[in-house]
Amino acid sequence: MARLPRSDLKAAQARAGYLFVLPSVLLYAVFVLAPVIITIILSFAYYDVSFGFFWVGLENYERFFSEPRALTIFWNTLRFAFLAVSFNVGVGLILALALNRAMPAPLLYFFRLAFFLPVIIAAAFVSVVWSYFYSFDFGVINYYLSTLGLPRVPWLNSSQFAMTSIIIMDVWKNTGFFMIILIAALQGVPKPILDAATMDGASPWRRFSRITLPFISPVLFFCIVFASIGALQVFESIVILTSGGPGDATRSLSIYLVDEAFSGFELGYAASVSVVMMVLILIITVIQLLGSRRWVTQ
């Protein structure tokens, strides 16, 4: 059999290449790329199934940033993200430091099970369980508080406690994820350096801040970025625990977006809310990236 000329081979390879990527590219274009573009276009328009489509320029965005309610929700989202990220990563780091020691295999299996199981069970499922834990009259938590002689806490029905309750559940659910990632990072810290520092009489805190922390800082940074992206999109845990209430005390951007889009049919406005969300995530990621130069070891 004669060998194909080089250019034919190239063309054949290109043909094969396009065929192999075709399914994923098509699906991606239909379900991600086109929707993102349409959302951005919609955010500059008024759109209604019966009234049609009109350009309104920046009106949707002006409305968002001048409506007190929208701003409350915007701040709720940021506040939730800040607290959830701090505690998730902070508690995850403490757990990782505590767990990073020699122990028998069954014990290790138990810890992985206990701390990671909440991570992989849907928030939609565990939030229902927690809603019973938090219930004022019949809740498990208030039962134990009152047996200790402490007052019952209105976990979900007071605007003072609702956000805290959601954050507690969020940390219970997600901190194991960061713990696992940070344990892997801690295992990469060279033991000889730590041992040498101990010999020289460095205190545990000094060893942590001067050796361990710089060493794991890239991973810690990844955890913070990652936790922020997730927290800014928070949805189901709040929907199920409080539906955004009481009032708007726990309403997040995702919930507001869905409310506006699917009950108000204000599609253009809803699209602008989702663009705000996307840009917010982008800005926060960029700020973290810039800030990281000060503390992350390259």
Next chain:
Amino acid sequence: MDNKSSLVWVDRAIIAVLVVMGVMMLMPFLWLFSMSFRPAAEAYKMPPSFLPPSLDPANYQAVLDSSVPFLRIYWNSIYVAVLSTIGQLITCTLAAFAYARLRFPGRDGLFFIMLFGLMFPAQVTILPIYLGYAQVGLLNNPLGLVLMGLTSSFGVFMLRQFMRSQPKELEEAALMDGAGYWKIFWRISLPQLKPALSALAIITFTGSWNAYFQPRALIESQNAMTLPLAMDLLRGYMGQGNISIVMAAMSMAILPVVLLFLVAQKMVIQGVTMSGIRG
């Protein structure tokens, strides 16, 4: 010597504290499981129990007998999760092979655009998908959830990276021998991908099983629901009186993921931490 024994003592104390915390982490699961076996009439009896008082399946029967089509909903969850997983295994391996092994004009540009998809939250794509589905009758249809889950930027990215870490001499030799691209893909590249494929399968299945935002936006009718939507529904529907029954439904709903985790703990943890997909 003295110093050493005090260190051991500290280790033990820390581990003891961790064990207590670990048990507390598991409390919600222990509670829901034991609750699912409590007679509905005693659901609110205090103190709460964390071990099943009996193994009477009455509450499980009650879920199946209720007016919420639980088995249908369960089937929808299986259908969406299994088909999305198979779909992603196919589309992502095909694309990863082309991006990692073949040369064609525009390859790197396409790959870059695909990577872009990692940064768009579901909230930015849902409105147009909703409007489009309304046009073609895919609202309230589990098939709609399958279609949008058939590929993922993450899957393509992960498999491509994995394939690039594998030697490509075998593929090149096969090409020299005149083997077709399909044959090379099927016989040589695919078997190399096995470990990455099981990770992707676990991630996709769990992600789909747990998904809430998109199903909630696209599905209203009970017959088309998936399990995460149904839990909320059951809770409202059964009212405050029947936690035991809701928890029986919950035990069944979390069973596949819990089993997967118990059997393949290491692989699940690797897969999930690799992708960052959480519940």
